[in-house]
Amino acid sequence: MSAGRTAAPGAGRWVFHDGDFMPAADVRLSPSLQALQYGTGVFEGIRSYAADSGDAHLYRAHDHFTRMIGSARLLRIAIDHSAAELVEIAAELLRRNGHTGDAYLRPLAYKMALEPGVPFGVRLQGVSSALTIVSLPMGSYTSKDGISCGISSWRRIPDSSLPARAKITGAYANNALATDEATAAGYDDAIFLNQAGHVAEASTANVFLVRAGRVATPAQDSDILEGITRDSVISLLRRQTGIEVERRTVLRSELHTADEIFLTGTGCEIVPVTALDGRPVGSGVPGPITRTVMAAYDRSVRGRDPHDDQGWLTPVHSTPVLL
Numbered sequence: 299m300s301a302g303r304t305a306a307p308g309a310g311r312w313v314f315h316d317g318d319f320m321p322a323a324d325v326r327l328s329p330s331l332q333a334l335q336y337g338t339g340v341f342e343g344i345r346s347y348a349a350d351s352g353d354a355h356l357y358r359a360h361d362h363f364t365r366m367i368g369s370a371r372l373l374r375i376a377i378d379h380s381a382a383e384l385v386e387i388a389a390e391l392l393r394r395n396g397h398t399g400d401a402y403l404r405p406l407a408y409k410m411a412l413e414p415g416v417p418f419g420v421r422l423q424g425v426s427s428a429l430t431i432v433s434l435p436m437g438s439y440t441s442k443d444g445i446s447c448g449i450s451s452w453r454r455i456p457d458s459s460l461p462a463r464a465k466i467t468g469a470y471a472n473n474a475l476a477t478d479e480a481t482a483a484g485y486d487d488a489i490f491l492n493q494a495g496h497v498a499e500a501s502t503a504n505v506f507l508v509r510a511g512r513v514a515t516p517a518q519d520s521d522i523l524e525g526i527t528r529d530s531v532i533s534l535l536r537r538q539t540g541i542e543v544e545r546r547t548v549l550r551s552e553l554h555t556a557d558e559i560f561l562t563g564t565g566c567e568i569v570p571v572t573a574l575d576g577r578p579v580g581s582g583v584p585g586p587i588t589r590t591v592m593a594a595y596d597r598s599v600r601g602r603d604p605h606d607d608q609g610w611l612t613p614v615h616s617t618p619v620l621l
Contacts, residue, residue, distance in 0.1 A: 310433045340369035342465060343403070346400070346614060348600070353613050353614060354614040357611060361526050377429055385612055391432075442592065446572070447487045447571050448574070448576075449574070450480060462521050463524050473501045504516075507558065511541075513535060557580040
């Protein structure tokens with residue numbers, strides 16, 4: 299997703315690696331790393347946001363780490379921390395790096411090296427694991443005025459081959475191919491169809507469409523990542539507008555006849571799609587429901603929603619300091 303993107307700032311001086319905080323320059327990884335060779339790693343993207351109080355809040359960090367632990371279990375990757383402990387580690391990393399404004403964390407759990415006596419080759423058992431977390435300052439990087447998308451000729455990998463509900467590093471070659479095709483054609487992002495020809499998701503975001511005031515998003519059996527931002531939007535629409543999002547099969551033609559389309563993801567946040575395959579979506583500008591979602595989401599992540607009792611925010615400075 300390229301519209302409005304600027305060069306990413308460098309990661310912080312401190313990282314959490316192999317069970318401890320250390321300078322990033324001290325991390326040493328072998329070029330024979332199993333995850334590097336075979337894509338056997340899992341990851342998350344987690345944001346923190348500056349609040350009006352001057353503190354920063356991690357947004358749905360516990361949910362992200364819970365999903366990551368599930369993804370790791372699928373690949374037999376050992377994570378020796380609970381989700382609650384990982385939230386504390388993430389907050390401490392932000393403090394050590396001075397990332398108390400808008401920031402982004404990338405936790406990565408991955409396969410390291412074959413254990414003694416294990417034969418050479420790709421495998422999940424008999425391979426050591428590691429966990430690394432980095433943080434960097436990051437604001438919004440996509441255009442809130444809308445982006446253009448193209449339907450990709452590459453199809454989403456089916457759940458029966460590689461589960462999309464797990465954020466597996468190697469699976470993102472599929473996303474990279476679709477993004478490369480889209481940007482080469484002059485679009486900002488790609489939208490996948492699944493093997494059945496139904497709408498799945500964008501390159502790194504879930505897809506929502508609006509038609510005649512009704513909102514729909516592809517269901518979990520459409521080979522999508524069960525997005526945490528997607529879940530937030532479904533909840534926010536229900537609580538703040540009374541709209542129940544339809545989670546169902548979405549046909550490609552529905553996108554071309556939609557009044558509004560928007561994407562949701564931790565990194566991209568809420569992004570209007572104002573053109574699809576060279577055609578305007580609706581009137582070609584962000585629609586009223588999209589704008590409502592954008593505003594509600596911004597209030598939620600910054601702690602400005604007086605009715606938010608979801609427990610989605612973790613204040614960074616009030617989390618106990620780890621020694």
